[in-house]
Amino acid sequence: MTTAHVEKFAELLGKDPALLANLGLEKVGATAATSGVSGPALATIVLNEANDLSSSVNELITPMESFKEAVRLAPRIFLEASTQKFRWHRLSPFDISPGTETFLEIGDPDVTRQMMAGALYSGLKALDTNKNLGDESVTHTAPSLLRYIHSLAASYQTTHATPPTMRRVAKILTERNQHISASYCLHVAEEESGHDTLALMDIAALGLPAQEFVARLRPKNSLALVERFSGFADSVDPISVLGYAYVLERMALFSTQASVAEIEHLIPAGINATRCLRVHSAVGSDSGHVDESIAFIATLPARSRASIARAVYETSLQVATQPDDYPGDTAMRAIMKELGCNIDEAVRGESVV
Numbered sequence: 001m002t003t004a005h006v007e008k009f010a011e012l013l014g015k016d017p018a019l020l021a022n023l024g025l026e027k028v029g030a031t032a033a034t035s036g037v038s039g040p041a042l043a044t045i046v047l048n049e050a051n052d053l054s055s056s057v058n059e060l061i062t063p064m065e066s067f068k069e070a071v072r073l074a075p076r077i078f079l080e081a082s083t084q085k086f087r088w089h090r091l092s093p094f095d096i097s098p099g100t101e102t103f104l105e106i107g108d109p110d111v112t113r114q115m116m117a118g119a120l121y122s123g124l125k126a127l128d129t130n131k132n133l134g135d136e137s138v139t140h141t142a143p144s145l146l147r148y149i150h151s152l153a154a155s156y157q158t159t160h161a162t163p164p165t166m167r168r169v170a171k172i173l174t175e176r177n178q179h180i181s182a183s184y185c186l187h188v189a190e191e192e193s194g195h196d197t198l199a200l201m202d203i204a205a206l207g208l209p210a211q212e213f214v215a216r217l218r219p220k221n222s223l224a225l226v227e228r229f230s231g232f233a234d235s236v237d238p239i240s241v242l243g244y245a246y247v248l249e250r251m252a253l254f255s256t257q258a259s260v261a262e263i264e265h266l267i268p269a270g271i272n273a274t275r276c277l278r279v280h281s282a283v284g285s286d287s288g289h290v291d292e293s294i295a296f297i298a299t300l301p302a303r304s305r306a307s308i309a310r311a312v313y314e315t316s317l318q319v320a321t322q323p324d325d326y327p328g329d330t331a332m333r334a335i336m337k338e339l340g341c342n343i344d345e346a347v348r349g350e351s352v353v
Contacts, residue, residue, distance in 0.1 A: 066082060067080035067081060067082045067087065068081065068083065068102075068104055068108065068111045069102055069103050069104060069115055069305075070100070070101055070102045070103075071101050071115070071119075071306050071310070072101055073119060073122055073309065073310055073313040074310075074313065076090060076091045076092075076093075077089070077090055077091075077122055077313065078091065079115065079118045079309070079313075081111050081112075081114040081115040081118055082114060083108060083110035083111055084110075084114070085114060086114045086115065086117060086118030086121070087118075088118055088121065088122045103302030103305060104302070105302070107297070107298035107299060107302075107305060108298060109298040112294050112297050112298040112305065113294050115305070115309050116243075116246055116250075116297070116308075116309065116312055117250075119243070119309045119310070119312035119316070120246070120250060120251075120312055120316045121316075122313050122316070122317075123247075123312065123313045123317035123319070123320060124316050124319070124320045125320075143262055143263055143266060144329075145266045145267065146329050146332045146333070147326055148263055148266060148267075149206060149208070149332065150219065150327075150332060151277075152199050152203050152273075153199075153203070153213065153214050153217040153218070153219055153222075154219040154221065154222035155199045155222075155276050155277075155280070156200065156203075157214075157218065157219065157222040157223055157225075157226055158222050158225055158226060158229075159196040159198070159199060159276070159280075160196035161226040161229060162188075162189070162192040162195070162245070163189040163192050164189075165233050166185045166186070166188045166189035166192070166241065167185070167186065167189045169182075169185045169238045169241050170182040170183070170185040170186045170189070172233070172238050173238065178239075180299075181239050181300070181304075184296055185239075185241070188242075188245065191289065195279060195280070198275040198276040198279060199214075201276075202274065202275050202276050202277075203273075205271050205272055205273040206267070206271065206273050207341060208336065208339065209340075209341070212339055213335075213339060216335055216338070216339060217335055219325050220325045221322045224318065224322065225248075225318065225319070228244065228315060229244045232244055232311050235307075236307075237303065237304055237307040239300065239304050239307065239308065240308050240310070240311040241311070242293060242296075242297060242308050242311070243308040243309065243310065243311025243312040243313075244312075244315045245293065246293055246294075246297075246312055247312055247315040247316050247319065248315075249280075249289045249290050249293065250290050251316075251319065252280040252281055252284075253281070253282045253287060253290065254282075255277065255280070255281035255282060256281070256282050257281075257282070257283050259281075260274060260277055260278060260283060263277060
């Protein structure tokens with residue numbers, strides 16, 4: 001927040017005393033007013049206290065920019081994108097849509113990048129518009145070896161589903177004479193082939209019977225994501241599967257070298273059990289996949305780009321709203337015991353995939 005922003009907002013408050021109420025920020029303003037502040041001081045308090053300023057406020061205090069594309073992600077979620085940024089609107093039941101869906105006839109990779117990022121953000125953010133993604137009140141569970149083993153079972157489910165689903169979509173698109181898109185889906189299927197084996201190898205490295213383990217432990221959230229993936233494949237516009245893929249690959253980039261090292265610190269020395277994690281992280285191949293995907297999506301017709309943006313939103317919303325499906329340490333130990341493994345002994349033993 002710059003001095004210019006504060007001064008501009010203070011000027012607007014002076015001209016329109018009802019502005020805070022119109023923007024839904026009257027409570028913040030009332031609290032500040034009881035302290036006898038006004039002008040720039042009031043503007044500063046409001047801007048600091050409003051954790052998630054509405055797009056209307058942002059428009060008031062920042063220069064307007066021409067947005068090239070716009071899409072309705074859901075009945076009350078509207079997204080606009082330019083080459084440099086995106087802007088999303090969450091409408092109340094009485095709000096009028098800020099515009100109609102608009103897409104460039106020929107896609108622009110920079111606009112597409114912002115559109116995909118905005119759809120991802122909208123899904124993650126739509127659950128609570130009054131809380132920042134980095135809000136301190138959002139708790140983060142510390143990593144543990146048992147949780148990591150559970151995540152490997154989840155990764156197996158999603159990575160195992162990708163190649164056959166992409167090949168199925170390629171077949172559908174070929175039958176529709178959409179050969180370029182079909183070829184790209186086959187390319188993705190080839191790139192992702194064998195990633196489920198990486199998860200199995202990591203599980204086996206930890207001394208667990210890998211195939212039996214993934215058959216016994218099938219995390220609900222990963223199965224639900226696979227079901228959504230399959231639903232996109234069977235939809236009117238099956239190329240929307242690229243929206244699902246974008247979310248998983250883009251969110252994989254949140255796993256940095258530091259976070260991977262944190263997991264490796266939990267694993268006994270000499271055991272390599274982060275193959276799958278490394279591939280699906282900022283230090284693996286997914287970084288290049290995201291750029292490649294955006295470049296391809298930008299070449300698609302407007303209708304397909306809209307479908308993909310909605311798929312990004314729906315997938316990220318599902319990720320954001322799914323409850324933690326980790327069964328607990330006691331349940332994890334019980335599953336391992338059922339398979340004849342003790343966690344303390346497992347990390348010292350060997351097993352086969």
